[in-house]
Amino acid sequence: MTKHPRIPIPHTVRQYVFERDNYQCQSCGQQSPQTNLTIDHIIPLFQGGTNDISNLQTLCLTCNVRKKHHFDPRFRRQFGS
């Protein structure tokens, strides 16, 4: 069942979000090129979030992985508690 298919974020949108957030992680404040920046869905797609720029923020890879681990029940099940 693919109610919310994962649609790739267009390059231009990624660029817009990075520039809006000043190439800075919105969680820990680290900036590129100190860290690997990623685009994060504030409301995850599986919870009904969209690819709209209002739902996107810049997170470094560390914070993004940490957030996924916290929010995604599939991740937790796969790796145990």
Ligand SMILES: [Zn+2]
């Ligand atoms: Zn961070």
